[in-house]
Amino acid sequence: MTPGTRTDLESSALHAADSHDLIRVHGARENNLKNVDVEIPKRRLTVFTGVSGSGKSSLVFDTIAAESQRLINETYSAFIQGFMPTLARPEVDILDGLTTAIIVDQQPMGTSPRSTVGTATDAGALLRILFSRLAKPYIGSQKAFAFNVATADASGTLVVNGKKIEKGFSVVGGMCLRCEGMGSVTDIDPTQLYDDSKSLADGAITVPGWKPDGWVVQSFTESGFLDPHKPIRDYTGQERDDFLHRDPVKVKVKGINTTYEGLLARVQKSFLSKDKESLQPHIRAFVERAVTFSVCPECDGTRLSALTRSSKIDGVSIADACAMQISDLAAWIRALDDPSVATLVKVLDETLSSFVSIGLGYLSLERASGTLSGGEAQRVKMVRHLGSALTDVTYVFDEPTVGLHPHDIQRMNDLLVRLRDKGNTVLVVEHKPETILIADHVVDIGPKAGTAGGEVVFEGTVEALRGSGTITGRHLDDRASVKPSVRKPSGVLEVRGAATHNLQGVDVDIPLGVLTVVTGVAGSGKSSLIHGSVAGRDGVVTVDQAPIKGSRRSNPATFTGMLEPIRKAFAKANGVKPALFSPNSEGACPTCKGAGVIYTDLAIMAGVATTCEECEGKRFQESVLRYRLGGRDISEVFAMPVIEAEEFFRTGEARTPAAHTVLDRLNDVGLGYLSLGQPLTTLSGGERQRLKLATNMAGAGSVYILDEPTSGLHLADVEQLLALLDRLVDSGKSVIVVEHHQAVMAHADWIVDLGPGAGHDGGRIVFEGTPADLVAARSTLTGEHLAAYVGG
Numbered sequence: 001m002t003p004g005t006r007t008d009l010e011s012s013a014l015h016a017a018d019s020h021d022l023i024r025v026h027g028a029r030e031n032n033l034k035n036v037d038v039e040i041p042k043r044r045l046t047v048f049t050g051v052s053g054s055g056k057s058s059l060v061f062d063t064i065a066a067e068s069q070r071l072i073n074e075t076y077s078a079f080i081q082g083f084m085p086t087l088a089r090p091e092v093d094i095l096d097g098l099t100t101a102i103i104v105d106q107q108p109m110g111t112s113p114r115s116t117v118g119t120a121t122d123a124g125a126l127l128r129i130l131f132s133r134l135a136k137p138y139i140g141s142q143k144a145f146a147f148n149v150a151t152a153d154a155s156g157t158l159v160v161n162g163k164k165i166e167k168g169f170s171v172v173g174g175m176c177l178r179c180e181g182m183g184s185v186t187d188i189d190p191t192q193l194y195d196d197s198k199s200l201a202d203g204a205i206t207v208p209g210w211k212p213d214g215w216v217v218q219s220f221t222e223s224g225f226l227d228p229h230k231p232i233r234d235y236t237g238q239e240r241d242d243f244l245h246r247d248p249v250k251v252k253v254k255g256i257n258t259t260y261e262g263l264l265a266r267v268q269k270s271f272l273s274k275d276k277e278s279l280q281p282h283i284r285a286f287v288e289r290a291v292t293f294s295v296c297p298e299c300d301g302t303r304l305s306a307l308t309r310s311s312k313i314d315g316v317s318i319a320d321a322c323a324m325q326i327s328d329l330a331a332w333i334r335a336l337d338d339p340s341v342a343t344l345v346k347v348l349d350e351t352l353s354s355f356v357s358i359g360l361g362y363l364s365l366e367r368a369s370g371t372l373s374g375g376e377a378q379r380v381k382m383v384r385h386l387g388s389a390l391t392d393v394t395y396v397f398d399e400p401t402v403g404l405h406p407h408d409i410q411r412m413n414d415l416l417v418r419l420r421d422k423g424n425t426v427l428v429v430e431h432k433p434e435t436i437l438i439a440d441h442v443v444d445i446g447p448k449a450g451t452a453g454g455e456v457v458f459e460g461t462v463e464a465l466r467g468s469g470t471i472t473g474r475h476l477d478d479r480a481s482v483k484p485s486v487r488k489p490s491g492v493l494e495v496r497g498a499a500t501h502n503l504q505g506v507d508v509d510i511p512l513g514v515l516t517v518v519t520g521v522a523g524s525g526k527s528s529l530i531h532g533s534v535a536g537r538d539g540v541v542t543v544d545q546a547p548i549k550g551s552r553r554s555n556p557a558t559f560t561g562m563l564e565p566i567r568k569a570f571a572k573a574n575g576v577k578p579a580l581f582s583p584n585s586e587g588a589c590p591t592c593k594g595a596g597v598i599y600t601d602l603a604i605m606a607g608v609a610t611t612c613e614e615c616e617g618k619r620f621q622e623s624v625l626r627y628r629l630g631g632r633d634i635s636e637v638f639a640m641p642v643i644e645a646e647e648f649f650r651t652g653e654a655r656t657p658a659a660h661t662v663l664d665r666l667n668d669v670g671l672g673y674l675s676l677g678q679p680l681t682t683l684s685g686g687e688r689q690r691l692k693l694a695t696n697m698a699g700a701g702s703v704y705i706l707d708e709p710t711s712g713l714h715l716a717d718v719e720q721l722l723a724l725l726d727r728l729v730d731s732g733k734s735v736i737v738v739e740h741h742q743a744v745m746a747h748a749d750w751i752v753d754l755g756p757g758a759g760h761d762g763g764r765i766v767f768e769g770t771p772a773d774l775v776a777a778r779s780t781l782t783g784e785h786l787a788a789y790v791g792g
Helices: 003-011 057-075 123-136 215-221 237-247 261-274 280-291 307-311 318-323 325-335 339-357 374-386 404-421 464-468 471-475 528-535 562-574 634-639 641-648 658-670 685-696 715-730 743-746 770-779 781-790
Strands: 022-030 036-041 045-049 094-096 100-103 152-160 163-171 185-189 249-251 256-260 290-295 393-400 425-429 441-446 456-458 491-498 506-512 515-519 541-542 597-601 606-610 703-707 734-738 750-755 764-769
Touching: 022 057, 022 280, 036 057, 036 441, 036 456, 045 261, 045 404, 057 094, 057 393, 094 685, 100 374, 100 715, 123 318, 123 339, 152 685, 163 597, 185 261, 185 491, 185 606, 215 249, 215 770, 237 261, 237 290, 280 290, 307 318, 325 339, 339 425, 339 715, 374 393, 374 404, 374 750, 404 425, 404 781, 425 471, 441 464, 441 515, 456 464, 464 471, 471 597, 471 715, 506 528, 506 734, 506 750, 506 764, 515 528, 515 715, 515 743, 528 703, 528 734, 541 685, 562 634, 562 658, 641 658, 658 685, 658 715, 715 743, 743 781, 764 770, 770 781
Parallel strands: 045 425, 045 441, 100 393, 393 425, 515 734, 515 750, 541 703, 703 734
Antiparallel strands: 022 036, 022 094, 152 163, 185 290, 249 256, 441 456, 491 506, 597 606, 750 764
């Protein structure tokens, strides 16, 4: 192309291909969205804000990102689509101008014990290749350094066209065979399974639910191997072996053929092979008593075989490398100067440096991915995108500042800007003012939450937002002040010699009867201190953001236990059975089984959920809906938001004190917008934590631990949270909050600051005292940021 031609093109009218500079959304109706119309500029950083539950995620994740992914999936063949997750088209009239969406969210990276930071990213694979090329003595390919691959040898005979062919197969893997690559071994403590002073007939077996006259215990008493009337402590060696360890064998019990096997194997199959979190509370407590976890004695927790650990580069094994802090590993990698692996070293160095640049240099590649916080998991997912050469991609982030100290937020902001400046569209759902302020464009959803939200109340620049009059605009420049006076502690909770993870023999006295905030940069050791040395003590209640186990049938009414008094109130008012008023019991619509919708599996295409025509989505039989309480039927109660239900069950015919108390607590924690029947699977991490807090507030615990309770909270909601924490403390509870939000720090009675850095640069107490003293001293990163925040 000549310069003249280029000039002609530049001066000509806009090319049709350059006219698609907006993502246009018209008529979005997902969840609580009310026919939302919005136009989002491409290749810009757009922040979506609004109070919790206003509809931000419904617009960004459930509409824009979901449709982009659905359209991309449709480009694959029907065969490939059969292996991919199926996605339904969102409720929206028009979605125009979409580009490929990459979702970087806070969902757990997988809780498989075999999943680590190394396996979840490219770093682990690259490191294995490096060791297979350079490590001495040579032991094999990269599989020899993988803890997920076992060494195996096999041989056999194949018959091909009548000819026998001998074939052999051999793989050298890195897995430690004792722990099968887990790094830890589990043992069952037999003393927790039986009382040796009793006989089987007298109830010696103490496993929950296993009664002397039950079928399981009868398989022992009727097996013929054991004397049912003999105390277990009097068993011979053979009887004890038969009781605990006997291999499966066919026996007859009351004339019926069955299989007898030792108690340990029976317990293993009945309880330990299941997800512990899915067990009933008393069963889970039994499992926690009966099972002991210990570091594998063969591999010392490295997951790798002795052969693999013997192969080293300059005296460093791959187990040593994976145990290094990533920032140290990156420096070690850079020092390798073998020309044969120069390209590999360069790529590995860039990958590890990406961890450091997003504030995760304190992690190690051996760290189990299931132990990462939501914020850490989201930043680990970012690693693979930072060096990408792709442009015109839409990156979607869900509160990327969660779990970040104010010192680290600027680093995260720089990364978001970097992604935008490469020519990408960056969409961020966020509450922190520090991130809202860097936006090119702001979309504010509201005006309130739940059914009172779902509308775009503002679009424009940050400066225009300030004068918009919306809740976000009014609170954008809010700054808390340090409390003029603090409560006096009623005692202390002693921690001595804490050495979990990076803690360096920490001694600290955590005051009781006050609001204590534990803070410090990400990776400084906050969670290690609190969850490793405080949680689990008598009277300590931990309220975290972990997913709540349950199906889409679980909802706030069932989780908090308030459905039970509501059912009884309906039954009493109408003279019928309480079971009629549960969508999971006798009153359920027979067509949809109480789900309210019919799910149709369309194989490779997205499954379709259609409203049940029989009950019209109300979940109950028509005969049940004739029964009323306070003029409402049970389906209308399920549809009520908490704030409305709290008023409904307070007075009059529907007055139900037990339900009202729970609803009052839900309202207190800022969940007034949730409907009683909303599936728990749709709640965010912050909503889950606040739901757990409301459920536990009336418990017998004396010390409450909250982990980042401001996650997912709008600026206007933080004040309500602080009032709730004050009420808890004033009622005689001790509250310990792991938190970075400066407003919470300023409101504390006592601050414990860890640092000074992350990983091995942290793990020490760098300040203990009141917020005012921390601001005055400015001796730590937290002190500097808090002083700037309060204007000190």
